[in-house]
Every structure is written in structure tokens, then in C-alpha cells.
Amino acid sequence: MTHTTSNALATSRLREELAYLKLPSAAWTAAGKGPDGLDLPDVAIIGAGMFGIAAAVALILKGVHNIRLFDSQPPGRSGPWTTYARMPTLRSPKDLPGLSFGIRALTFRAWYEATYSAEAWEALYKIPNAVWQDYLEWIAEAFDLPIEHNAVIRRFSVGPQTVTLQHEDGRSLIARRLVIATGRSGTGGASLPGFIDPGLFPTRAAHSCDPIDFAALAGRRVAVIGAGSSAWDNAATALEHGAAQVTLYARRSYLPQINKARGYIYPGFIEGWHGLAAQEKWAVSAYLDDTPPPPPHETVLRTLAAGGERFTLNFDSRFEAVSEVAGQVQLTLAERTDHADFLIAGTGFRVDLAREPLFDQVAGRVALWRDRFEPTAGSERPHLGLFPWLGAGFELQERGLADGASELNRVHLLNHAASLSFGSIASDIPAISAAAERLALHIVAQLFHEGFSAYQQRLVDWDNEWELEPTPYFHPASGA
Numbered sequence: 001m002t003h004t005t006s007n008a009l010a011t012s013r014l015r016e017e018l019a020y021l022k023l024p025s026a027a028w029t030a031a032g033k034g035p036d037g038l039d040l041p042d043v044a045i046i047g048a049g050m051f052g053i054a055a056a057v058a059l060i061l062k063g064v065h066n067i068r069l070f071d072s073q074p075p076g077r078s079g080p081w082t083t084y085a086r087m088p089t090l091r092s093p094k095d096l097p098g099l100s101f102g103i104r105a106l107t108f109r110a111w112y113e114a115t116y117s118a119e120a121w122e123a124l125y126k127i128p129n130a131v132w133q134d135y136l137e138w139i140a141e142a143f144d145l146p147i148e149h150n151a152v153i154r155r156f157s158v159g160p161q162t163v164t165l166q167h168e169d170g171r172s173l174i175a176r177r178l179v180i181a182t183g184r185s186g187t188g189g190a191s192l193p194g195f196i197d198p199g200l201f202p203t204r205a206a207h208s209c210d211p212i213d214f215a216a217l218a219g220r221r222v223a224v225i226g227a228g229s230s231a232w233d234n235a236a237t238a239l240e241h242g243a244a245q246v247t248l249y250a251r252r253s254y255l256p257q258i259n260k261a262r263g264y265i266y267p268g269f270i271e272g273w274h275g276l277a278a279q280e281k282w283a284v285s286a287y288l289d290d291t292p293p294p295p296p297h298e299t300v301l302r303t304l305a306a307g308g309e310r311f312t313l314n315f316d317s318r319f320e321a322v323s324e325v326a327g328q329v330q331l332t333l334a335e336r337t338d339h340a341d342f343l344i345a346g347t348g349f350r351v352d353l354a355r356e357p358l359f360d361q362v363a364g365r366v367a368l369w370r371d372r373f374e375p376t377a378g379s380e381r382p383h384l385g386l387f388p389w390l391g392a393g394f395e396l397q398e399r400g401l402a403d404g405a406s407e408l409n410r411v412h413l414l415n416h417a418a419s420l421s422f423g424s425i426a427s428d429i430p431a432i433s434a435a436a437e438r439l440a441l442h443i444v445a446q447l448f449h450e451g452f453s454a455y456q457q458r459l460v461d462w463d464n465e466w467e468l469e470p471t472p473y474f475h476p477a478s479g480a
Helices: 004-021 050-061 108-115 118-123 129-142 229-240 260-264 267-275 278-290 297-310 416-426 429-450 452-461
Strands: 043-046 067-070 153-158 163-167 172-175 177-180 205-207 221-225 245-249 311-314 319-325 328-333 337-340 342-345 411-413
Touching: 004 108, 004 129, 043 050, 043 163, 043 172, 050 067, 050 129, 050 429, 108 118, 108 129, 163 177, 177 429, 221 229, 221 337, 229 245, 229 297, 229 342, 245 297, 260 278, 260 416, 267 416, 267 429, 278 416, 297 311, 328 342, 411 416, 411 429, 416 429, 429 452
Parallel strands: 043 067, 043 177, 177 411, 205 342, 221 245, 221 342, 245 311
Antiparallel strands: 153 163, 163 172, 319 328, 328 337
16 A cells, blocks of 8 residues: 555544544444354455445444454456556546545545645546555455455355355354455456457467457558457557557447446436336346446547557457467458457456356356346346346345345445446445445345344443432432
């Protein structure tokens, strides 16, 4: 982490504001032992990127301190910001509050002004990726989050009272509840069209989320399939590293022009989406599926500036096959055949729990949208039907059982796979506080209900304050 002196100033301001608000709440959950005899965390969180940190902070603010976080990456590499997000800045406006929970000192702006200066904030156009990563790391540090990095959780299983996580080194961890905050790639991985030969990977092809040695592409021909933001980012990066030619293939006949996502970031959609009828959620999701956002104009201009005559954009691209022929990538389209030295698939991510190893032991039980909802004729979207059907606190539900009737509701899915059930709040920066707040409220209630007998007895036993002790009417034998 950088700017440690200024981080101290931001942390001092945060401490002062939290003290005014009497936050975080004191720890209140009952201690317990798991079946293995070890202390039982209330919540385990897989993923210590943006949403994992937000979930942890929201829980701590509500007095749930007994948590553990696991992230597969080393410190500073959690999430996409310093790994495969190849744009120089976030796409979001700089004035979004970030992981703030209504607390001024937690906003990105407050941290940035303390770290750099108020003048630097005024001069800032958009947030550089690495700076956003620094902000997230500061929050984790300020709340002393118990993150175990380089920790790969291979799978989990669910029992009547606990969830068991299996670490790749053979260790097991048992917790009362599990939050899965693994980002866009964490519930199905990269989406690759069937016409691309898997044998191209990794020597002659990569997905846009893969590590790519762009320096090795200098002087080479690069084909990029896809016209979304990440496809353009990778095209620009290849050109900036000296690629001889970059050709971007778009399926549509023109680029999308309006970012519809900007049109539903307000409290109605954020707070009200989950309460919509299933057919209403499906209709809006299908509409958004048909109207994808355009690449940011900054990204397009960056690509054009880097490429000049070395960049080509092909519309109406209809692929039949992409494979290796004579040591080259051969792209067979309906109207012609092209060749390249390397392929980048900017084709996004899929949601399919059956393809995600983490869910191996539960995927066959999880209720999906296709199990609970039948779209009207003409509105079928098979890929949307693979999204999990979630409860009010992002809980998994069980196929064939009523909502809430299964031990699977100990698992909360706080990532892009929640978007059909909750809209964008678990996918994007603008509503991240709302997502984590909703999650924490439900987990708090669930922990309280499960341990109510202990909390009821705690109330009966509580005698910390004898209000009338300094008066002549003090009578300790009476208790209450």
C-alpha cells in the first residue's frame, strides 16, 4: 500500500466519525465451537475484493466481528483492478461514494483528499485503477479485516448448522454462514463461444481476463473477438505494446450508443428490485441483455490513438470457426477467412454454477431461475435461466423445496450471479453499499434467530447497571 502517512490521516478522520456514530457496534454474537472443536466463525467470506471487503465492513459495523476472509490472490491483487482490468481508470464517475455506508469518512473522496489533497481531487478526472485498489486496501486495513491471502478454497459443503470450506492445502474451516464474493468470474468462469477451438489456449489465445504477455505481442497480428469494454481495453493495450495489427470483430452492425445501466442507479431500482414480481425482473433483465452498454468513449479514443492504421474494426462478423492452421489462428467467417498470430476473446463471463468447481458439492441442489420461472413466448433467454434463484438476503435456495426451507440458505451469493434476483447492486460500484447493507441485515437477523435462546438468557442475566444504587430505594435483591 502507498501513501501510508496520508492513510493515517484518513484513518484518524474515520475513527473520529465512527466515534460520533458509536460504530462499530460491540460484538454480540455468541461464541461457539464447531464439530472439529475449534472456535466457530459466524461468517466466512470467499473473496477479499471490493464486495468481500464491503460485506465484511457491513457485518462489523453491526457487531458481527467473528468473521474470516479468504482470497486466492496475494495482497494488492484481489479483484480485477490491478490484474485483468486493462483500462487506466474506472469507468464510473469519480464522485460515487464507494464503500461508504453513509459514513462521510469512508467515501472515496474523503480518503482521496486525505491521501493527496483537496486540490488533487478537483483536478481528478476519473479514478485510476491502482488508486481504487489502494482505497480498498485502506478500508481493509482501517477495519483490521482478517484476510488470508493466497488461500484457495476449492469447494464447500453445507450442513444443518454450519458450512465447511475445503482449502486446497487440505485444511477445513467450519463457519455458521458463508458469503461468496468472487466477482464476475466466480460463478461459471469465462464465456467462450463454441466456434473457438479450446486447443488454441493458452499458446495462441487468451480470454480477456487471463494473464497476457502483451510485450510478446509486439510486431504480431492480434484478433480480438467482442466489442464490449474489455475487448476494446485489450485491443488498446496490445496496440500500445507494439502489435503490428489489431483487428476487433463485432457481431452487431454498429456499436451500442447508450449506457442503460446509468438509467437505473437510483433508490427505486436499488432497493425495490428484489420485491418486483419474477416476470418484471425477467422483462427488465431481458431488455438490458438486448441493450448492452457501449464501450466508454475514452476507451474507443484510446484505441484509435494507439492504433491509427494498425487498428481495424469489423462489424457484422459471423464466425463459423476459429482454430489453429499452419501455426496461425485461422478465423473462418461466413464471408471470408482471416488470419492472426494471437487471439483475445473479449466475450465476457457466464453464470453457470455447474461449471464452477467451488460449487461441486451443491450445484445440483441449487434452485435456478429456470426452476422457478417460465418466461413467456418470445422472452426466453436460456442463459438467464441459469442464474440462481436467491432469497431476500442473497441466500441460495434448494430446487424442489420452498424458499427458506433448506440448509443451503446458509450460503449467500454476493456477486454478478445475483443480478437477476437483485439487479445491479451485487455487480457494480454505484450500489455496493446497498448490497452489503442488505446482506448484513439478513445475516444479523439469521444469527440472532438461530441463537435466540442464548440471547434471551443473556438478557435475563444482564445486571450491568443498577439505576437506583445511589438512591435510598436501592434494592439489589429484587433484581429487575
